[in-house]
Amino acid sequence: MDSAAAALDRLAGTAASKPVALLAEAFAAGGHELALVGGPVRDAFLDRTSPDLDFTTDARPDRILELVRPLASAHWDVGRAFGTIAARIGGETVEITTYRTEAYGDQSRKPEVAFGDDLETDLARRDFTVNAMALRLPDRVLVDPSGGIEDLMSRTLRTPGSPDSSFGDDPLRMLRAARFSSQLGFEVTAEVREAMARLAPRLEIVSAERMRTELERLVGSPSPRAGLELLVDTGIADLVLPELPALRLTVDSEHRHKDVYEHSLIVLEQAIELQDARRKAAGSEDTAPDLVLRLAALLHDIGKPATRRFESGGAVSFHHHDAVGASMAKKRLRALRFDNDTIARVATLIELHQRFFGYTEGAWTDSAVRRYVRDAGDQLEQLHILTRADVTTRNRRKADRLGHAYDDLETRIAELAAQEEMQAVRPDLDGEQIMAVLDVPPGRIVGEAYRFLLELRLEEGALGEAEATTRLLEWWKDRPGR
Structure with a gap:
């Protein structure tokens, strides 16, 4: 965290920016208070770039619109009933909210909102002290009635x-x-x-x-x-998310199998680290969190409590926990109103996350590798990461063995993909066209001509039908023994 002086300098820079300066001038001229509030103020002290420009004011929503409309390229009601108006000003999206208080009734799913008249009261109703700071505009006076700066520092x-x-x-x-x-x-x-x-x-x-x-x-x-x-x-x-704490039910010191709750948190951490590393290695500038991968990593073993069985000799099994877990994840994510695509993609990764471990038990045929790729579809990279992250054993030899096995699988996938791409290359003329150009029946000559055109395609790339026809006729004319 930077010094308060540095943070205030950043806030001053924000206050001087075009959208903030325009709003400050307009509200002051209109006889209303305006303050930059919450996240932008907090993030200035944390030396973070805030994605938001949030303001609060004593003006009511209709009055906010009157003041904003001449400045905005667009404006919309994001929560007018709750006192919030959004607008696009100077290339930035801003949200301006009337001072307010809010509270839930005993059974209400929506808060009851009452508008207020002063900044300090508005700040007092906010969630945490670090979000209950504001910068009055245009005077640039920091308001921190609850000790937010001290809490930021600690x-x-x-x-x-x-x-x-x-x-x-x-x-x-x-x-x-x-x-x-x-x-x-x-x-x-x-x-x-x-x-x-x-x-x-x-x-x-x-x-x-x-x-x-x-x-x-x-x-x-x-x-x-x-x-x-x-x-x-x-x-x-x-x-x-009751499936997460339920994982603690699998802890059993007598049978000494691993703590699935702790394992799941580690898998989530490792998945994040692996994805970051793979993106960096690939030269990708994408830093957005992969919600599907992270949810799948967190929930990949939620089917274990329901499938746990104590076997003879003290062993513990979780047969089909992947399929059961995929079904449970769908149900939970639907209850949380996730979109259908996210639900389906998370479930796919959970259902497939155990598939690789069969690879270590015996050599997969090429067709088995292709099925693995086919079933993963466009989520193959996510499956690679999840499967690797799922190795949390402290046994270094076992971890290395699994890592080398997955290296081998990824190599085979790449080799098969290259082979299939090569097999997909076709010459510019097919067999029917070759027979028509050369005026020959089906037979050995057509095969030789096809291979000649295929070699041209591999050497020179696509020639086009006209050029391929010319080259084919030259080959035919010069062919020995014709």
Whole structure:
């Protein structure tokens, strides 16, 4: 984290940018307050680039529109009933929200919103102190009534008021706490953690869509493990993603098989690291989190509790946990209102993640390798990463053996792909055309002519029908023994 002076310099630069300056001038001229608030202010202190320009004001939504319309190339109501207007100004998308308070009723899935009249009250109702800072415009005065800067410096997540009050106002904030712990690398206070555990059942009134959005952001964060562990430890995961804490049921010291919950978190971490490494090796500039891969890594073994069997001799088996897990993942992701494509792709990876281990038990035929590629389809790269990430054994010899086996499989896949690409090359004229050009019947001559044209294609690339015909006739004229 940078010094406060450096952060204020960055905030000053943001305030001087075209869209911010235009808005500040317009609202001041219109007799209204305006402040840059939340994420952009927090991220300035963390030396992060904020993707958002969020503002708050005492102006009501209709008045916001009046002031914004002359400046905007476009504007729209993203949540007018909640006081939010969005606009495109100076090439940037901005959101401007009226000062407000909000709270959920006992059974309501939507918060009740009341507009407010002062900035400090608006900041007091926000989720965490690090998000409850604002920069008044155009004067550029920092407003931090809850000690957000101190919490930023100590990397602490704390609510402006009591956690019970904050989470009672909006239970989704408990999921946001987990998300920010992963996204920002912050620790929640003991008071916040206790309130999350106590108030977890309140999440039942929050819509599945809102919970899914927070889960996506958490899983897509740089280090999702911390947030996921917080959800499990506080009991929130029992409501949002119960298949994850259920993995702890497979821990059995007597039979000494691995901790599947811990294993799943490690697989998620390894999948992220492997994808980053493979992208870098390929020269890719893509840094976007692969939500499908990450969800599949997290959920790949959720079928194990339902399929666990104790065998003779103390062994434990999980037969068909891949198929069972794929089905369970579909059901959970549907309940969270994920889109059909994401659901199908996550399920495919889970269903296929065990397939490779048969490769180590005996040589696969070329057709078996082709089936592996065919079944993975355009998710082959994701399957490569997931399968490699699934090796978490501490036995170095076993890990090396599996790694070398998968290296061999990837090599065979590449060789077969090159071979099939070569086999797909065709000359510019087919057999019927050759017979017509040379005026010959089917037979050995047609085969020789075909091979001649194929060699030309391989040597010189596509010639086109006219040039191929000319070259074929020259070959025919010069052919010995004709």
